Amino acid sequence: MVNTAIILIIAVFTILYLLPIYWMGITSFRPEAKSMSWPPNFSPTGLVMDNYRVVFEQKSIFWYIRNSLIASITSVIISLVIGCVTAFSFAFMRWKAKTKTSLLIWIISLRIMPPIAAAIPLFLIFARLRMIDTFPALILAYTFFNLSFVIWLVYGFFKELPREIVEAGLIDGCSYTKLFTRVVIPLTIPGIMTVTLLTFIASWNEFLFAVKLTAFSTRTIPVLISGFMIDRGLLWGQVSAVGLVSIIPVIIVALFIQRYIVSGLTFGAIK
Amino acid sequence: MIEKRLKYYLILPAFIIFLSLAIYPLFFALRGSFYIWRYGMPAQFVGLKNYIDLFKSSFAWNALQNTIIYVILAVFLELIIGLVLAVLMNRELGFFRPVVRTALTIPMFVSPIVVGIIWRMIYNPHYGLFNWLLGTQGFAPTGNEYALFFVVLADVWQWTPFMYVIILAALQSIPPEILEAGEIDGTTGWQKFIHITLPSISYAIIIALTLRFMDATKALDLIYTLTYGGPGGGTETIGFLIFRTAFNDLNIGSATSFALIFTIVMGILITRFLGWLNRRFEIV
Numbered sequence: 098m099v100n101t102a103i104i105l106i107i108a109v110f111t112i113l114y115l116l117p118i119y120w121m122g123i124t125s126f127r128p129e130a131k132s133m134s135w136p137p138n139f140s141p142t143g144l145v146m147d148n149y150r151v152v153f154e155q156k157s158i159f160w161y162i163r164n165s166l167i168a169s170i171t172s173v174i175i176s177l178v179i180g181c182v183t184a185f186s187f188a189f190m191r192w193k194a195k196t197k198t199s200l201l202i203w204i205i206s207l208r209i210m211p212p213i214a215a216a217i218p219l220f221l222i223f224a225r226l227r228m229i230d231t232f233p234a235l236i237l238a239y240t241f242f243n244l245s246f247v248i249w250l251v252y253g254f255f256k257e258l259p260r261e262i263v264e265a266g267l268i269d270g271c272s273y274t275k276l277f278t279r280v281v282i283p284l285t286i287p288g289i290m291t292v293t294l295l296t297f298i299a300s301w302n303e304f305l306f307a308v309k310l311t312a313f314s315t316r317t318i319p320v321l322i323s324g325f326m327i328d329r330g331l332l333w334g335q336v337s338a339v340g341l342v343s344i345i346p347v348i349i350v351a352l353f354i355q356r357y358i359v360s361g362l363t364f365g366a367i368k
Numbered sequence: 369m370i371e372k373r374l375k376y377y378l379i380l381p382a383f384i385i386f387l388s389l390a391i392y393p394l395f396f397a398l399r400g401s402f403y404i405w406r407y408g409m410p411a412q413f414v415g416l417k418n419y420i421d422l423f424k425s426s427f428a429w430n431a432l433q434n435t436i437i438y439v440i441l442a443v444f445l446e447l448i449i450g451l452v453l454a455v456l457m458n459r460e461l462g463f464f465r466p467v468v469r470t471a472l473t474i475p476m477f478v479s480p481i482v483v484g485i486i487w488r489m490i491y492n493p494h495y496g497l498f499n500w501l502l503g504t505q506g507f508a509p510t511g512n513e514y515a516l517f518f519v520v521l522a523d524v525w526q527w528t529p530f531m532y533v534i535i536l537a538a539l540q541s542i543p544p545e546i547l548e549a550g551e552i553d554g555t556t557g558w559q560k561f562i563h564i565t566l567p568s569i570s571y572a573i574i575i576a577l578t579l580r581f582m583d584a585t586k587a588l589d590l591i592y593t594l595t596y597g598g599p600g601g602g603t604e605t606i607g608f609l610i611f612r613t614a615f616n617d618l619n620i621g622s623a624t625s626f627a628l629i630f631t632i633v634m635g636i637l638i639t640r641f642l643g644w645l646n647r648r649f650e651i652v
Contacts, residue, residue: 103456104464110453111468117486117525118474120497124489133495135505179381186378190371200379202642207390209638211586213607214627217614218393218400221407241389244382273374302479304589309615319481319589326485326593333489340482347477355470359537362476362530366575367537 118344125149125337132334148338158321158339165317167232168307169300172239176296179240180247181289185277187248188255189263201252205364208245212305215241220309230312238306243296246364250295253365254288255281291357294350301346318343394631401625407618418625428626430601431609434516438605439584442523446580447573449524450531455561457532458539469536472529480526484593487522491594510595515602519594523584531576538572539565571649578641585634606630 119139124132126144152158187197219238220229228234258281266276282289304319311320322343325336359367401418405411422428457465475483490497493508509518542565550560588607591597597604597612604612610630614623 100459100461103459104461107453107456107464107468111471114525115471115474116497117490118478121482121486121489133489133492135495135500137495137497137500179385183379183382186375190375190378192375198646202639202646204382204386205642206635206639207386209582209634210390210631211607211610211627211634213586213588213610213614214397214631215390215393217610217620217624217627218396219389220614221400221620222393222396237385237389241385244385248382273371298477302477302481304479304481304592305611319479322479322481322485323593326488326596336485337489340485343482344474344478347479348474351473351477352470355466355473358473359534363534363575363579367534367572 121337121340124333125341127334129332129334132337148334152335152338152342156321156335156339158318158342161316161318161321162342164311164315165301165319168235168239168315168317169297171232172236172243172300173293173296175236175240176243176247177289177293180244180292181251181282182277183248184251184255185273185281187252189273189276189281201249204245204248208242208249208364212242216305216309219306223310229310230315232315234310235306235315235317238310239300239303242303243299246299247292247296249364250292250361251285251289253360254285258284288357288360291354291361294354295361298347298350301343394628397624397628400620401628403621405619405621407620411621414621418621419629421622422626422629427601427604427609428606431604431606434601434603435585435587435605435607437516438520438523438587439581441517442520442527442584443577443580445520445524446528446531447577449528450576451535451573453528453532454535454539455565457536469533472532475526476529478526480587480589481593483522483526484590487518487525488594491518510603511599513602515595515599519591519603522590522594523587526590527580527584530580534572534576535569538569542568574645578638578645582634582638 120137123139123141123144125148126141126146128145128147131138131143186192187201215238219234223229223234262280262284263276266280271280302319303317304323307317307320308323311317318339322336322339325332325339354361400411402413402415403411404414404417457468478486488510491509493499493506493511498509499505499507509515546564546568547560550564555563586607587605588611591603591605591608592611595603597608606626607630610623610627613619613626617623
């Protein structure tokens with residue numbers, strides 16, 4: 098009985114919780130003139146593709162998706178390669194305990210730094226180098242904030258590996274390269290996949306650097322969305338359509354990373 | 369000894385990135401903070417004037433106050449609701465629990481920019497769900513003196529699942545023997561919760577609170593699309609004020625001085641705290 102009651106409470110809570118996303122979903126399928134009505138209309142009827150036609154054909158949303166994908170994926174790859182190598186050094190090579198701890202804490206404190214504090218000087222530096230509105234600027238900025246996250250999480254996964262496996266590998270005359278590519282990476286691949294997806298999402302959603310470091314040719318999806326609110330008034334149907342398109346990869350990713358989500362959300366502090 | 373040097377070579381690329389994209393810009397900002405510098409105009413050296421002005425600026429104190437209210441309120445509500453949910457869900461519920469967990473995970477990964485848009489729709493005074501649920505019409509939550517609380521509500525919507533997911537995982541990793549031992553000793557449900565359950569999950573709660581505290585303090589994107597700091601600065605946080613000073617007013621000197629103080633204060637608080645955490649729980 099108690100269980101049924103609790104299930105009922107939680108079910109209602111969950112439905113209420115997802116209502117905002119559902120509402121954005123149906124709004125995106127309503128004609129702009131009917132996108133807002135009183136009382137709010139929750140029924141999934143009278144749905145049309147008008148807004149999607151507009152955002153795909155006139156607002157060239159594909160262009161923004163392409164930009165977001167280029168910036169996010171490149172940055173994820175760079176952060177992963179550099180991050181894994183750094184974590185490998187910290188996890189398997191002989192460091193003085195004190196040096197290692199202070200270096201790792203220093204790395205995490207960079208992530209804690211308010212992004213706005215980095216964004217202003219980076220904007221000025223990239224402007225001076227004439228790199229505003231180029232992919233390298235955006236990718237470098239994303240790599241900087243992804244990297245500390247990758248190092249911490251991957252370091253946590255590496256440290257969990259049984260010492261014997263690693264030491265056995267070294268005694269067998271395994272080079273560090275082999276140890277890294279044949280032993281350590283294959284054993285931690287599920288964790289690394291989670292890190293990959295989380296950094297992808299963080300870059301995909303990033304707004305502050307994107308809005309200042311891009312102008313026309315490299316604008317990403319979040320910048321497009323923010324532009325709806327400021328320049329074009331309240332086109333609820335269209336902005337909902339873009340919003341939904343931007344959420345879809347996120348929902349797919351969320352389904353994949355359930356197993357490692359706690360570790361991923363806490364920088365590996367909780368397993 | 370190649371191995372001795374190898375470990376340094378391996379961390380070198382990461383440190384080049386950190387030094388060039390974090391440390392160098394910080395020094396760049398430090399220099400800029402001593403100038404009256406409007407973007408696109410020649411800078412003029414003024415020493416500490418920006419810093420002194422900052423302490424006299426009513427905008428800065430207003431943003432500080434808003435940020436403190438925002439962070440404390442949001443993180444507190446997220447903790448309480450997340451804890452209650454996690455405790456309710458910590459029992460045999462079959463397939464139900466993973467389904468709910470997956471569903472609740474979604475808001476966390478939605479860009480705050482989109483969350484701001486969604487809640488702007490919800491708070492719309494004429495057609496929004498918020499007025500509909502209250503049975504009113506025409507009330508504009510983001511256009512009145514309580515606007516900050518409604519921004520907090522959007523933050524709570526997005527981030528309560530974070531607390532819930534972490535606390536539930538911690539609850540599930542408590543060894544059953546500990547709880548059973550409590551039952552034999554005849555403790556009541558509430559005593560068991562206070563004396564056995566809570567201490568066992570305190571580490572998870574501290575970590576979750578720390579991370580939320582850090583992120584909420586930096587809040588900017590959500591406010592950008594939800595209220596743009598308005599009405600009349602009522603929802604302007606430190607992050608947003610710095611953003612606006614730098615990129616709307618183009619007052620680089622003032623913005624960098626504020627950003628530096630913000631960074632230093634946060635940095636001291638957090639590294640102190642992490643050091644303590646590491647001594648207590650050995651996280652590194």
